[in-house]
Amino acid sequence: MSVIVDENTKIIVQGITGHQGSFHSGEMIKFGAKVVAGVTPGKGGMKVHDVPVYDTVEETLVHEPDATMITVPAPFVKDAAFEAMYNGIRVVYILTEKVPLHDALDIVTYARSHGHVVIGPNGPGITVPGKTKMGIMPNHIFKKGTVAVASRSGTLTYEIVNALTLNGYGQSTVIGLGGDRITGLNFVDILELFEKDEDTEAIVLVGEIGGTAEEEAAEYIKKYVSKPVVAYIAGRSAPPGKRMGHAGAIITRGKGTAESKIKAFNEAGVPVAEFPWEIPQVLKKVYK
Amino acid sequence: MSVIVDENTKIIVQGITGHQGSFHSGEMIKFGAKVVAGVTPGKGGMKVHDVPVYDTVEETLVHEPDATMITVPAPFVKDAAFEAMYNGIRVVYILTEKVPLHDALDIVTYARSHGHVVIGPNGPGITVPGKTKMGIMPNHIFKKGTVAVASRSGTLTYEIVNALTLNGYGQSTVIGLGGDRITGLNFVDILELFEKDEDTEAIVLVGEIGGTAEEEAAEYIKKYVSKPVVAYIAGRSAPPGKRMGHAGAIITRGKGTAESKIKAFNEAGVPVAEFPWEIPQVLKKVYK
Amino acid sequence: MNLYEYQGKALFKKYGVPVPQGYVVFKPEEIMDFYGERVIKAQVLTGGRGKSGGVKFASNVEEARKLAKEILSMEIKGHKVHAILVEEKLKIEKEYYLSILIDRSTRKPLIMASPEGGVEIESVPDEKIYKFVVNPEIGVQPFVGRALAKKMGFTGDLAKQFTNILMNLYKLFREYDAELVEINPLVLTEGKEVKTEMYPPMSGMTLSTKAPGKLIAADSKVVIDTDSLYRHKDLEENAEEKTPLELEATKAGYAFVELDGNVGVIANGAGLTMATLDTLLLYGLKPRNFLDLGGTDSVDITKNAFTYVLKANPDAILVNIFGGVTKCDTVAQGIIAAKEAFNINMPIVVRLSGVHEEEGRKMLEENGIHAFADMRHAIEKLKEIMEGSQ
């Protein structure tokens, strides 16, 4: 059992002939992912890493894809996501950053009322070590194991996964939810899946300033999560009103501070690490 | 068991203080329907037949309504239907005629992807003899029994129900799907429910010219319906290109003729009556 | 409501769907002087005007006015020519087909596109028609255009032109409450020769390539949902689709259709009215009209309905009311009032069933009007009378 994707998930890549699409498709294949097709309008007939490229998502349906990785530029993401969903693709992962907020709103609204799962926008994707990878996380940091990681950032996630691996903690699923204000999945959504996942025994949440996803996660954990959870929160030093790289990492009108999130986690019995490299030690206190 | 509504269905009436809303609410209550509230903006605080009137659907939620009957003028139907659905009301029956086609499109699209049932627009509603009635069908023509009737028209339905009752055939459910081009339920949708309904033993379909709902019903009956079905089709004499009262009753580009529908039913083994009053005799041939 | 070609093209232009340059005239002398060639097109709400001589070419203004005068006096399949559209003559490379309509069975907008345009779409084989069911929650995003463009054989710039036309047409379709928007033919104009000077400059050598042509809506068929006209004040209702009598009755609130028989019909409910007409035919009688009284039981509404039936000059009148909650005595009063007011001497047979039905029938019989409780006996009586009178 896995969360959202597994070794049988057939993936297409929209924007496969671009720099990102092409490079990461190759890395995904090396990791063991089933990349069955790519889409770039006007480039149908090409091959990238032996993967056939088509002009439209409709044409890839002969490969029965389950998931898509969208790497097209921000102005074209909405079109690409709806193309995928119209054609019945269940999981839509959006790598692209700077997707307009209202486009994300439209994509996520439609997805949620029609049974699609959206990962991102603006996240590194999802990795299930030993099974599959959809996204841009570096292959070499992973180790198969029992710790699930969900994060709002990219590189910081690698930092923490790397620390877990070096300290002997393998991972069941690692997912980047995305750094934008509206993302397909929030912590609560993924906690529900992790709690049910048989391969997951402990959970690491990597949050950051902005919004109230961490506070909601803390409430949810109190009520519904039996597995041990530890957390890290980035942005303790961030001044209010400034967008700290991620569109979602901004303190507005006093809401979304690191203090508030750390307090909520502490009240829910979730230990919060001070430094990213501390996660394994903190985890050790609550999980074997 | 009943189809769509039963004796426990709590009904609100949007437009209850209007001529139609007020009169038919009274008739519904006489028939045994649970009319729990009415809505007319600006008239909150009134009572109609002892039923409390509110300004908004939201305010009626204290009565936990399951269904709404919409009797507001055509330009306001879309607003009323979305008000009901936004507030979680499952069954939306639209009595009003001349609802703009694209408004019906929006209402029905949203309903179908969010689990709401729309009856109408432009139909007489639904009656479950002995249990409940939502709509404008005359109370006195019904008799509780085992024959289900689905129709695209109003008065013609009464004519046929009356003939059934006079000939000893009681009804399980009688539903008017509506005379418009887009309706919430087509024959195929209702056949699926009738086939499952334990109270229904035989089915009468009252179709008319325009569209292909009857042809699709015939295909569906061939494959999935085990109960005896008989039919009547109105509009054999209609010239092409003319709207015969109902917005949906029009032969366009040679499609939607009575001949085509009668032929389809005959091929599906569904006897088609020549005259409305013949339905009981035709039914007798296939059902006790 | 069907729009004339020039009205549809005005909407196309408003929404960025390319149309030929041109203008509408109602009199031949309104045609302005021009150089080159012009198309003179009859504006009628029917197809096949080309074969009927309703489309001509002119190379000077005198010729154009002469042709316009001829065309304006024509009748095409029974339709008087309403106006003339004067347009630039396109250089056509190929003709395509594109339409959007409401598909009743999926309850969704349906796009149909075909590389075989310029002929009736019904005559194009199914495998040459590419269909796309639009989810209105998604609308027509560019991907829809790309998917159809590929099937139509459009690449590069032409695919972009096609996608733009499709997205704009869908916007029009939704915002103007259309039942149908159709471009037939969607014309690809001839591309222009483009000469590029070759290197080295001034060598006198040029490379000749062909720039792609433009996709242009050479015709338009737009049908607007009549029930939505209250929010499209810019569109007038086109009179031509209804007979003058139909128009009059419709304005008075009755659903009314003229037919070619001799029995005037008044009934309540569209379904029952249709069933009444059908039954008459099956009995060998011919209805003169369809008139749906609607659900109201007012004396005046019943009485006034006779005005329009009488104007159609029938030989007899059948009234078929299944009352339900309608008060039959009120209906009877309306019928009697009409008989008196309009001095009706022809036979009237009435079927009256509903609240106070016996009272109503009694009133009718007392006024010399045949009244029955059921449809069958009423129609049988009518047949007997009409056969007796022959």
Add this chain to the structure above:
Amino acid sequence: MNLYEYQGKALFKKYGVPVPQGYVVFKPEEIMDFYGERVIKAQVLTGGRGKSGGVKFASNVEEARKLAKEILSMEIKGHKVHAILVEEKLKIEKEYYLSILIDRSTRKPLIMASPEGGVEIESVPDEKIYKFVVNPEIGVQPFVGRALAKKMGFTGDLAKQFTNILMNLYKLFREYDAELVEINPLVLTEGKEVKTEMYPPMSGMTLSTKAPGKLIAADSKVVIDTDSLYRHKDLEENAEEKTPLELEATKAGYAFVELDGNVGVIANGAGLTMATLDTLLLYGLKPRNFLDLGGTDSVDITKNAFTYVLKANPDAILVNIFGGVTKCDTVAQGIIAAKEAFNINMPIVVRLSGVHEEEGRKMLEENGIHAFADMRHAIEKLKEIMEGSQ
């Protein structure tokens, strides 16, 4: 991006949300002559300008120009006054609050309305704020306006005015990709006395009633999603929200925020950059800036990042790269190139992990730059250096 009040009001006007009559000026002499009273309002991207003297009333043009001159030279909470909005003075009966924003937790637009306007919404008790979560698949239909109007205490004509404003505001919110549209206060103007002559006419008796006032947006706060600006060419980016250095770095493609410490920071990924700043603080060191290099591993991008960090005049520079797939030797080349090109003498400590990391670190050490494989040791080294230099 925050819009100035006058920019927001221009959008309101475009979408049919009533605003006071007025115009913007950038120089006092642009104020035109007037009768009656005018409000002179400082245009700054911060709240509380009223208390800071940024809003004044004038009863003639000389006074208005004098006040405008004063206000234009003010700084309000550190913000220079950008312009002056000159408006009619409203006769206020009551002040309300209305806003629409994107609610991150429901992932839907959220409407907030309160009968207590004119104060910061944060200071209004929760039970006086009426919220409505919009389903964007439905949008804001009239029923939303009715439901909120009732709670706000609006009936009759005022309920209709409120519904119109709400529907128009939502349209603006969606079409202009707003993060927030806020009207605070939404003003109800005083109603006018209406005298009606009583029966019998000419009796001299009149009935005096009060016609309801108008709802008018007396202020505007509009925040547009920066990522959507490419499709709103009519909006210029307002410079004031960023420092000149932030603006410069952002235009060069780096996410950059100035802070008030003395350690220049370059890292990759927003989360890791934030974590780096946090860690510095926990170690007692103060970051001078946030600079996210992004995911690219080009020599030039790394080298140019130093330009902006150096302009902030830090005492030392920390580079924290968790490479993942980034090639560390390329990054090292960029750092070395920067050190040479910009002649950097202050301490540089680098954390470098990823593809070719050992090679990269070796190159750095050879060029006199401290390099580590992990974040912790890099920061500890930096602390050691900075404490040693005190």
